[in-house]
Amino acid sequence: MALKDVIDGPRNEIGLSEVVQALSAQFGERFQTGKAHREQHAHSTSYLPAQLPDGVVFVESGKEVQAIVRLCAHHKVPIIGFGAGTSLEGQVNAASGGICVDFTWMNKVLRVSPEDLDCTVEPGVTREALNVYLRDTGLFFPIDPGANASIGGMASTRASGTNAVRYGTMKDNVLALTVVTANGEEITTAQRARKSSAGYDLTRLFVGAEGTLGLITSITLRLQGIPEKIGGGVCGFPSLEDACNAVITTIQLGIPVARIELLDQMQMRACNAYSKLTYPEQPTLFVEFHGTDEAVALYSRQFAAIAADFGCTDFRYTEDAEERAQLWKARHNAYWASRALAPHLAGLSTDVCVPISRLADCVAETQADIAAEGFLAPIVGHAGDGNFHVLVLFDDKSEEDVARVEAFTERLSARALAMQGTCTGEHGIGQGKMRYLEAELGAAIPAMRAVKQALDPDNIFNPGKIFRL
Known part of the structure; x- marks a missing residue:
């Protein structure tokens, strides 16, 4: 996506004013409207410009999340979930303003069942904290995206990482969720059984939805034994x-x-x-x-x-x-090592994934493209999955540089799609890869829009992400 495509959406000023007043009265110091807090909750490692929410509320329970969703739904005010803020495609941007729901304080491990190799956690638990908690049980949670991301954020973006070649991605390791939907109801998507044929697979629907269908309030995870x-x-x-x-x-x-x-x-x-x-x-x-x-x-x-x-x-x-x-x-x-090569330059981190048999072709063509453009752009990849990342360092103040980098990322996505791959193996779509999703899935996009409109008819959950309505 070009920078010019990241635009501010329509704002509901009257509704926002009502919601801000109500949340301030209900949450006191746990609701912040200061610029520093709002900037922090729109900032990420993306090169896309930050779009600030109108307020940030630090929640402590699923009941509080339900109350916030009901309030925002009544006034038709956007809600953006926030975990650790490591999104790479502008997922935490508030394109139409709204309320950022920060899950940092919902950080309890609710249950561990060593005999069943599973656990249930709140969304603010980070992967490192979970593995410290699990250490004495002889179990661990294997998904490792590198950053100390929150489990809720990892579920929302369908994260993977270095261990995925053996242990799979979040979609393979999430057994069930509780989710607050647009009417303020908290639903459970599945039981703890390892397999089920009971109805639609709602767990997989919410895993990877990037917060556009509801707010996750608990996650039941598959665990593994610590290797001998x-x-x-x-x-x-x-x-x-x-x-x-x-x-x-x-x-x-x-x-x-x-x-x-x-x-x-x-x-x-x-x-x-x-x-x-x-x-x-x-x-x-x-x-x-x-x-x-x-x-x-x-x-x-x-x-x-x-x-x-x-x-x-x-x-x-x-x-x-x-x-x-x-x-x-x-x-x-x-x-961070790559950024240190040229600290004065901005960085655009992008990823694609191709069938393993096409990995060598895709990487070689990408390196040739980088050389032809004269970019400083290291490549690192989860090669066992056919997934690799390119971090392009460039002058984001130069329109020419920005245009060249965006043309390069478009060619990279087109190259992966031509090899029957995907425009993103793990970063997600957010704002940054909307046009590439259209190229990748085409006629499937209307079906996604129909799901979004059925579950979130007023478009309050993270609007302006994945696709446009």
């Missing part, structure tokens, strides 16, 4: 194509790799400088294996043989927890 052994390593390759082909072969041979991350040479240069590492600056795979002692040893040997076939001469392998933590910290800091 974890081993991982790093290996460089002569070319990006060799690295991609090593990934493709590993996946096609069924080696159960837990993580397999791709970093191009520019990204490795950034990580070395930012995290004070000394790895060769060449296309590199970060890998990790989970299982028993014998299984992890077998998987690592099999992968090492594949990597050697594609030109890797130095597979640095470790089972030391501290070394692995340092390694993955550097990977998770890749965004």
Whole structure:
């Protein structure tokens, strides 16, 4: 989406005034209208301009969420849910003003059932806090998008991350939700059973809806046992194509790799400088294996043989927890490492995902596009899923630079779609990728609009996102 396409929507000034007065009276200091709070709740790592809400309310219970929704629905005032604010496509922007509902204080773990390998949490619980809570149970929650995102936000954007190649994405790990709908009613989308044929799959409908259909008030999650052994390593390759082909072969041979991350040479240069590492600056795979002692040893040997076939001469392998933590910290800091390459420039982070067999083609064509444009644009990807990210550094004050970057992202999405992929593997649509969703799903968009209009007839939930009504 071009910057000029991010426009302010119609505002309901009378309704907003009534809602602001009512919330101020009801919530006191937990309702804030100061500019600093409003700016914080419209800010994200997106390059899109911030659009501020008219107020921010910090909720503590599902009952409070219901009361807020009823009030806003009565006055036809927009509601925008807010977790950790790490959205990359303008999902937290208040395009028509409205009330931001911050779930930070709804951060309780409500239930853990170790025997069933599941738990229920409030939406403000972060993934790191949940795993600290679970540590003594021998279980963990495997979805790891890098940022310490809130579980509610992760569900709303259908997040995934580095472990998705083995453990799946949020859609595979959410068993049930409670959601406040447009009439202020709290509904439960499913029970705790691992499978069901009972009616429409409402859980999957709300997972990935980006807050446009309701506000999530609790999430029941699938958990995993902490592996007996974890081993991982790093290996460089002569070319990006060799690295991609090593990934493709590993996946096609069924080696159960837990993580397999791709970093191009520019990204490795950034990580070395930012995290004070000394790895060769060449296309590199970060890998990790989970299982028993014998299984992890077998998987690592099999992968090492594949990597050697594609030109890797130095597979640095470790089972030391501290070394692995340092390694993955550097990977998770890749965004900030890339920004540090040119701190004076803005950054546009975008992602696509293609069938695994087309990963090498898509990455190679994208690198050629970057070189032709002369961009500073590191590539990093969850390669085992065919998903990769490009962070383009550019002068956002230059109309020419902005136009070139937006043309590049349009070509990237078109390239992925031509390979039967998707315009976004995990960032979501928000405001930034509306036009690409139209290109990807076409005739399915009216069906999505019909669902939106049926569940949210007054368009109060996060308006101006995913598609236009």
